[in-house]
Amino acid sequence: MGVERKSGGGKMFSGRLILFCTVLILLAVPVQAEDERKHEQPVLVLDMEQAVKTGLERNPRIKAMDFGIRRSQSQTKSVRGQFLPSASVGSGYTRLDSIAASGPTEADYLDQTRYHWNLRVVQPLFAGLTILSSYQQARIEEEISTIEKEAEERALIREIQFHFLELLKAREDRRSLESAMERLEVGLEASRTFFEERLVPYVDVLQSEVELEETRQELNMAINEERIQMSELNALLGFEFEKMIKYVGELERIPVEKVIDLQQALDFAFANRTDLMFIQKNMQIVDKEKRIARGGKLPRVNLEFNYTDQTRDFDQHGRDIHGRDVDRDQRNRYWTAGVTLEWNFFSGGRNYYRYQSMDHEIQRLVQILENARNSITTEVRTSSMRLEEARERLISTRKALAAAAENYDMQEHRYKQRVGTILDLLTAQEHLTRAEAGRNQALLDYQQAMAELYYAMGMRSYALD
Secondary structure, three states: OHHHHHHHHHHHHHHHHHHHHHHHHHHHHHHHHHHHHHHOOOOEEEOHHHHHHHHHHHOHHHHHHHHHHHHHHHHHHHHHHHHOOEEEEEEEEEEEOOOOOOOOOOHHHOOEEEEEEEEEEEEEEEOOOHHHHHHHHHHHHHHHHHHHHHHHHHHHHHHHHHHHHHHHHHHHHHHHHHHHHHHHHHHHHHHHHHHHOOOOOHHHHHHHHHHHHHHHHHHHHHHHHHHHHHHHHHHHOOOOOOOOEEEOOOHHHOOOOOOOOHHHHHHHHHHHOHHHHHHHHHHHHHHHHHHHHHHOOOOEEEEEEEEEEEEEEEOOOEEOOOOOEEOOOEEEEEEEEEEEEEOOOOOOOHHHHHHHHHHHHHHHHHHHHHHHHHHHHHHHHHHHHHHHHHHHHHHHHHHHHHHHHHHHHHHHHHHHOOOOOHHHHHHHHHHHHHHHHHHHHHHHHHHHHHHHHHHHHOOOOOOOO
């Protein structure tokens, strides 16, 4: 009987242990699932156009330009305030104690306390057009801030497109090298099989292994380059480096048949390049500076209004001719209004030489503008020539790739039939890999030349279409 009770107690203990473990597992599953959900990050899918638009919205450089525009707008409003009247309030307290006096004494020099406050309003009527010119100058500065933002956005568009294309090229290189790895692994297995059957020497196996490992190194480099370009894009788009973003697109699917007329490209560039706009706006600012310098020679006319409240509190009463006490304390309240004119007709030549310096500045900007036009012409022509060269090279590399693929198939068949050598197969493999790399490079160069041409023209094209 004792043994039976012990056995029953063991079963009960085991049952409780199993129940306890089951409860722990059930409680841990929701916690683990919750932790997994916390670590899951939604994957953002972006093509080139979407990546560019996202970068324009999130990049800190563009946000900084927005604050620059707001600053210019505030400065414009500040200058606009010069058209309006200015008002000021003043007050004062004066204590006067007489030390000694002889002869008839005026009331102004008796012991007393003075209080006063005044309100002054001044409205400029004419300032030699300096206020108007300053306001127009501030408006131009505001336009320059907008132009600077546009220039920064165009530079960012080109930068994002360049890195996006580099990413697509690294991805194509990786795919090509992965295919090359598969071909080399098949060739290595064939070499080993033939060697075991004593059909080829062992040197064929060694050559296959060397070629395989060299290709593996190139594949690792391509994979690393792909990761680098993704990190660069994340930074340009304003995301942290660990953000899960899937950049989609293929070099082959980007159109390469578009032809841009050189003269039309130049005409568009001269009308839309921000650096030309910037120089022209600076010339307008210098012209306003000339007007301000000229206005400094003219008189200034202001309308002024003053209101004053003044109190005088004497320590002692005075006496009239009959000897009676008289309260000398006073309180005066009055206002004045009038027109004032001020003409600083001589300032040691400061205004004259300031005006003359602005003339020289305009001449300097004219030369800079001419040099900028020449530089733009060079940029557009160079980009156009690079585009044409890349297009011709792309056509050639596609033909070379087709021939290299056909040659590899033939050499692989010959080697399997033990007609060709492993050297012939590896050479065909090398030519095929080099042809794929050349095709990928030509595609990259063409697309980057297109992006560079759009930038040189001052044209936005988010997807290079």
